[in-house]
Each structure stands twice: as C-alpha cells, then as structure tokens.
Amino acid sequence: MKKTEKSTLGQRVRRYAKVSSAVTGLGLRMAGQKYLGLDIDKPVHARQLMESLGDLKGPLLKIAQLLATIPEALPKEYVLELQKLQSQAPPMGWPFVRRRMIAELGPQWEKRFRSFDKDAAAAASLGQVHKAVTLDGVEVACKLQYPDMASAVEADLKQLKMFLGVFEAYDRSVATSEIQKEIAARLHEELDYELEARHADLYGFILKGEKAVHVPRVLHDLSTDRLLTATWLEGKAMLSFVKAPQARRNRIALNLFRAWYVPLYYYGMIHGDPHLGNYTVQEDSSINLLDFGCVRIFPPRFVAGVIKLYRALQNDDDDLAVEAYESWGFKNLNKRMIAVLNKWARFLYGPILDDKVRPIGVVTKGIYGREIAHEVHQELKRLGGVKLPREFVFMDRAALGLGSVFLHLKAEVNWHNLFNELIEDFDVRELEKRQKKALKQFGLSVTA
Numbered sequence: 080m081k082k083t084e085k086s087t088l089g090q091r092v093r094r095y096a097k098v099s100s101a102v103t104g105l106g107l108r109m110a111g112q113k114y115l116g117l118d119i120d121k122p123v124h125a126r127q128l129m130e131s132l133g134d135l136k137g138p139l140l141k142i143a144q145l146l147a148t149i150p151e152a153l154p155k156e157y158v159l160e161l162q163k164l165q166s167q168a169p170p171m172g173w174p175f176v177r178r179r180m181i182a183e184l185g186p187q188w189e190k191r192f193r194s195f196d197k198d199a200a201a202a203a204s205l206g207q208v209h210k211a212v213t214l215d216g217v218e219v220a221c222k223l224q225y226p227d228m229a230s231a232v233e234a235d236l237k238q239l240k241m242f243l244g245v246f247e248a249y250d251r252s253v254a255t256s257e258i259q260k261e262i263a264a265r266l267h268e269e270l271d272y273e274l275e276a277r278h279a280d281l282y283g284f285i286l287k288g289e290k291a292v293h294v295p296r297v298l299h300d301l302s303t304d305r306l307l308t309a310t311w312l313e314g315k316a317m318l319s320f321v322k323a324p325q326a327r328r329n330r331i332a333l334n335l336f337r338a339w340y341v342p343l344y345y346y347g348m349i350h351g352d353p354h355l356g357n358y359t360v361q362e363d364s365s366i367n368l369l370d371f372g373c374v375r376i377f378p379p380r381f382v383a384g385v386i387k388l389y390r391a392l393q394n395d396d397d398d399l400a401v402e403a404y405e406s407w408g409f410k411n412l413n414k415r416m417i418a419v420l421n422k423w424a425r426f427l428y429g430p431i432l433d434d435k436v437r438p439i440g441v442v443t444k445g446i447y448g449r450e451i452a453h454e455v456h457q458e459l460k461r462l463g464g465v466k467l468p469r470e471f472v473f474m475d476r477a478a479l480g481l482g483s484v485f486l487h488l489k490a491e492v493n494w495h496n497l498f499n500e501l502i503e504d505f506d507v508r509e510l511e512k513r514q515k516k517a518l519k520q521f522g523l524s525v526t527a
Contacts, residue, residue, distance in 0.1 A: 170199035218311035269372035278371035314359030332490030353480035408468030430494035
C-alpha cells in the first residue's frame with residue numbers, strides 16, 4: 080500500500096516564507112533596473128540570493144540543477160551560483176534513516192538485511208543513498224527520500240513560477256510557461272520511487288543487449304514509493320578518467336553515447352538527467368547508468384522530428400526544418416525565426432553533421448553552449464520571443480548535458496558515423512510498435 084507524504088499547509092507556509100523573500104528582493108531589483116535605470120550588481124545579488132536559499136534541502140536544489148542547464152533560461156551570473164547550490168546536499172543523519180526505514184519496511188526492517196551502512200554513500204537533492212547487503216548476499220543501494228518533500232515541491236514550484244516570471248517580465252525573448260510546466264511535471268514524478276522502479280526495469284529491458292551498459296536491478300520486495308532498493312553497481316566517477324589514454328576516453332564516450340541514444344531512437348525515451356553523478360565507469364570502460372527518476376517518453380512523431388531536422392540541416396531544406404519544428408510543437412514560425420532556430424540546431428547537430436573524428440565541441444565562458452545560446456537569445460529577443468514547447472525543454476537540456484560529459488572526457492570520435500549507424504533503419508511505425516509493447520509490459524505511458 081502506498082504511503083504518500085501529503086503536503087501540509089504549515090510546511091508549505093514555512094517554505095514560502097524562506098524562498099519568497101529572496102525572490103521578491105530579486106523582482107524589486109530587476110524592476111528598478113528596467114524601469115528606473117537603477118544599476119544591479121548581478122554577481123553580488125546572485126550570490127546573496129543563493130546564500131539565502133542554500134540551506135533549503137530538496138526540490139530547490141533540483142530546480143537549480145535544471146535551470147543551470149537550460150541555456151539562457153537565466154542570466155549567466157545566476158546560473159553560476161545555481162551550479163554551486165546544486166552540489167550542496169549534506170545527508171540526513173541516522174535518526175532520519177531509521178524512521179524512514181521503519182515507515183517503509185516496518186519495525187523489523189533491519190532483519191531484512193545482512194548489513195546496512197549507517198553513513199550515506201551519496202546525497203542528492205531529493206534523497207540519499209545507503210549501501211547495504213541483503214540476506215542472500217546481494218550488495219544493494221537503498222535510496223531514501225527526504226521527509227516533507229511533497230510540501231517542499233509544492234512550495235518551491237510556486238516560487239519557481241514567481242522566479243521565472245521576474246525574468247520574463249525583464250526579458251521576453253523566451254516564454255517560460257512551458258519550462259515551468261515541464262519542471263513541475265518531472266519533479267512530481269521524481270517523488271514517486273515506484274515509478275522510478277518501473278523506469279529502471281524498462282531501461283534494463285531496452286539495454287539488455289548492450290554489453291557495455293549496465294542498469295541496476297530493482298528489488299521490488301525491498302522498495303516502496305519513498306524507498307528504492309536496487310543492485311549496487313561498482314564503478315568510478317566519470318571525472319577520474321579525464322587523464323586516461325585517449326583510446327580509453329573514446330571508448331567510454333562511445334558506450335555512453337549508446338546508453339543514451341539507443342533508448343531514444345529504438346523506444347522514444349531519454350534519461351533526462353545527464354549530469355556526471357548519474358554515470359560511473361567500470362574497469363572495462365563499460366558504463367553504469369544510474370538514477371531513473373527523470374525519464375521522458377516521447378511520442379514517436381517527436382523522435383521522427385529529430386531525424387527530420389537532421390536531414391533538413393544536411394540538405395539546407397527550410398521546408399523540412401519547418402515540418403520538424405512544428406512536429407515538436409513550435410508555432411507561428413516565420414523565415415527569420417526559422418533562421419535563428421536553425422542557428423541553434425546547427426550547434427547541437429554540428430558533431431553528427433561533420434563526418435570526421437573530432438571533439439564534441441568547445442567550452443566558451445565556462446558553460447557548454449553558452450556563447451551560441453546567448454547569441455540566439457538576443458536574436459529571438461529582437462524578433463519578439465518564442466514559446467518553447469514542453470517536449471523540447473528536456474530534450475535540449477539532455478543533449479547539452481551529455482555533450483558536457485563528452486567535453487570533460489575530451490573524447491574524439493566520429494559522431495556522424497555513430498549517429499547514422501543508429502538511425503540507419505529508423506521507421507517511425509516500427510518505433511511506435513516497439514514503444515507501445517514495451518510501455519504496456521512495464522505499466523507506463525508516453526510522458527504527458
């Protein structure tokens with residue numbers, strides 16, 4: 080039986096008070112700059128804002144992580160501070176762990192494990208992980224959700240709307256309503272560990288033929304909607320390989336490329352949280368794919384649009400590009416808008432359009448894609464702005480996140496060949512059949 084923690088008024092009020100005062104101060108400063116010509120020291124204010132929010136655990140950290148990887152969603156000064164904030168997630172102590180385990184598995188929970196580490200092996204925005212060993216000797220990772228996360232999500236999403244509204248009033252180049260909806264939907268999903276368990280099962284099924292990719296196996300009898308127990312996958316952090324021989328870094332990149340793109344082009348889904356902490360590497364350079372709380376399942380026509388835009392850019396076919404953008408949900412496009420969107424698309428598609436061994440790209444101003452994103456942002460602003468479709472938000476973010484990992488590795492491969500091998504036999508009708516069958520098997524559906 081599900082034991083969902085409900086959002087309570089008192090918890091939300093406390094959360095509102097903390098975040099709202101910071102956001103209100105931001106709004107006043109932005110309004111003063113726009114309407115009164117008052118100067119705002121963005122680096123200083125961004126640092127003050129993050130310091131005031133830094134001791135709040137939970138979805139605020141996840142929101143920071145998301146916003147920091149959506150190009151031009153916020154000014155770069157705030158992005159840099161948000162990136163610092165997302166890493167500040169100290170674990171809860173043993174009293175919390177005991178209470179959570181009793182609530183999820185009952186008062187005799189310890190008798191269901193041979194051992195259970197009291198200290199967290201990892202701490203993230205919405206929960207923390209403890210290593211344990213089951214009675215039959217299987218090493219497992221137990222992910223426990225922090226308390227009061229339902230209240231925290233409701234409070235922080237209200238403030239996110241205000242937070243983005245402040246910037247949209249100041250700069251209307253990108254409408255943020257769909258970004259807000261997408262982040263809200265994914266955050267609510269991330270609170271449901273039973274859903275994450277089904278996502279992990281599905282990924283295990285999809286990637287079973289990929290010998291160089293490993294997905295943890297969920298132990299459903301030791302899992303609930305706030306406790307997720309899965310096999311422990313031993314591996315080293317991705318950044319520990321940045322000085323490895325070039326051939327090994329290239330092999331790791333190839334394995335990661337397939338871990339991410341095989342699910343997309345064969346089943347229409349992405350692992351939507353591609354930051355370095357969600358991948359580890361085994362001794363043979365194979366990849367451990369971790370954390371399935373943020374998975375997006377696209378309708379087949381969206382995936383077909385990805386390939387359609389690739390063909391459009393290959394052949395300088397603006398009519399085909401319009402078909403691709405419209406299949407994603409872009410509306411009221413004109414020739415000037417298409418030209419600007421294509422500039423961003425050519426940046427994202429550049430590595431797979433270029434038939435040669437090369438790095439994925441270069442980092443400018445500290446963030447992958449920042450320079451071109453700023454240029455596109457300014458042109459969209461001059462054209463009156465654009466409304467980003469919901470499906471596009473995480474696809475765009477995930478592609479940049481993955482590219483950033485390849486940049487860290489300094490991988491040099493022929494991305495064009497890798498991509499074309501994957502899409503060689505692509506058929507949207509076959510994708511639809513495969514996806515429908517797999518989703519039915521695991522009790523899932525296309526992401527709303």
